[in-house]
Amino acid sequence: xxxxxxxxxxxxxxxxxxxxxxxxxxxxxxxxxxxxxxxxxxxxxxxxxxxxxxxxxxxxxxxxxxxxxxxxxxxxxxxxxxxxxxxxxxxxxxxxxxxxxxxxxxxxxxxxxxxxxxxxxxxxxxxxxxxxxxxxxxxxxxxxxxxxxxxxxxxxxxxxxxxxxxxxxxxxxxxxxx
Numbered sequence: 118x119x120x121x122x123x124x125x126x127x128x129x130x131x132x133x134x135x136x137x138x139x140x141x142x143x144x145x146x147x148x149x150x151x152x153x154x155x156x157x158x159x160x161x162x163x164x165x166x167x168x169x170x171x172x173x174x175x176x177x178x179x180x181x182x183x184x185x186x187x188x189x190x191x192x193x194x195x196x197x198x199x200x201x202x203x204x205x206x207x208x209x210x211x212x213x214x215x216x217x218x219x220x221x222x223x224x225x226x227x228x229x230x231x232x233x234x235x236x237x238x239x240x241x242x243x244x245x246x247x248x249x250x251x252x253x254x255x256x257x258x259x260x261x262x263x264x265x266x267x268x269x270x271x272x273x274x275x276x277x278x279x280x281x282x283x284x285x286x287x288x289x290x291x292x293x294x295x
Contacts, residue, residue, distance in 0.1 A: 124183035140207075141211040155265060159276070164277075172197050172281060173288065176197070197281035216263075
């Protein structure tokens with residue numbers, strides 16, 4: 118399917134689709150285990166580990182199987198960006214579809230997040246501002262599937278950016294100059 122594309126595009130496209138499907142199934146599994154995936158702190162997000170594994174495998178495949186052991190930093194960054202775009206599109210689209218087809222996913226998120234926000238200590242509310250807190254409460258009540266999917270989409274790029282840099286630096290291998 119991707120045979121006509123450059124390996125820097127083809128390998129991340131394939132792996133991005135696979136990781137996107139796996140990521141969605143992990144989200145659904147977390148939800149049905151009683152832990153809504155949108156209520157985790159960002160630094161506990163499973164995407165961190167998933168991206169590290171998939172990006173490493175993607176760059177190693179490109180470097181070792183297609184480029185004779187050589188990959189430059191910029192090639193790694195492009196490949197990781199393509200991977201991230203596909204992961205974000207696949208997973209976000211499936212989240213949006215899940216919210217449409219299975220309404221309890223969205224309603225459970227709203228109810229649980231509202232309860233958590235209402236239980237915040239007074240010191241935290243003062244620190245973020247009472248107006249900001251009230252605004253967040255009203256905005257949260259109006260959340261829909263598109264909002265959740267969009268949030269997940271953009272959050273994926275934030276997580277991916279730092280991991281992409283680290284893995285592209287670690288796995289780069291440049292030709293030796295004689």
